[in-house]
Amino acid sequence: MMRVMVVDDEPLARDGVRARLASHADMRWVGEAGDGESAIQAIESLQPDLVFMDVQMPGMSGIDALRRVTSQARPLSILLTAYDNFAVAAFEIHALDYLLKPIDDQRFRESLDRARAAFRQRTHDGYVEPQKAWAERFTVRVGQRIAVIEAAQVDWIEANDDYAGLHVGSRAYLLREPLHQLAKRLDPNRFLRIHRSTIVRIDRIAELEALSNRDCLLRLHDGTPLRASRTYVDQLHAALAAR
Incomplete structure (x- = not known):
C-alpha cells in the first residue's frame, strides 16, 4: 500500500487526482496541500510514499519545495503542470514522471506503474525487495x-x-x-x-x-x-x- 498526497493550488486539480486514485486499491490518500510551504510541512508530518506535485504555484514552486526536503525524507514524486519546459529540473530532483494538464488517463496509469516499480525497490524495514525481472x-x-x-x-x-x-x-x-x-x-x-x-x-x-x-x-x-x-x-x- 502506497501513501499518496497531492499538492496543487487549484482545489479542482487536487480533486481530479484524488478521484483517479480511488480506482487503485493499492493507493491510500493521506492528505493534500495548496502551496509549497504547506507541502513541506505536510510531507514532514504525513511522510507520504508518493506525492503528486504541481510545478507552478503562488510563492514557492513545487520543484523548490521538493528541493527543500532532504533526500532521505523526500517521497517519490510525479510533477503536474500545464507547461512543458521543466523536464531538466524534474530530472534534477529525481522525479519519476511529468504529467501535463489536463491529465491524460492512460499517462496517469503509466505514472502509477512507474511509482509502483520504484516503491518496490525502496528499502522497507531494512529489507530491499528484489528488482522486477524485465522481459529479456x-x-x-x-x-x-x-x-x-x-x-x-x-x-x-x-x-x-x-x-x-x-x-x-x-x-x-x-x-x-x-x-x-x-x-x-x-x-x-x-x-x-x-x-x-x-x-x-x-x-x-x-x-x-x-x-x-x-x-x-x-x-x-x-x-x-x-x-x-x-x-x-x-x-x-x-x-x-x-x-
Missing part, C-alpha cells in the same frame, strides 16, 4: 516455426490490435500480447513509450525534431521516423538527459 526475450510464430527474439535486438514496438509488432531492423514480428500489457514487462531504463501505440528502445534514438503542435518527430539510427505525442515528450527528454 520473446517467442513469436513465424510460419510453422517459433522464433526467439531478444529484447536487446528490438528497435521499436507498435500496437497492432491484440498484438504488438516487434521491429528488428527491417523485419517485424507479431507478438500475441497487447501493447499496454507488454509495456509493463519492459525495462523502463531501456524502453520508453512515446505514443499510445508506440514504444521505442531509447538507445536507438538518433535525433529529435520539435513540431508546432508540441509533438515531436524522432528518428532512429537506421532512419526510421517515429512520432512522439505531446503527453510523452517531456518524459522522452528526461530519459535522454539521464543517459
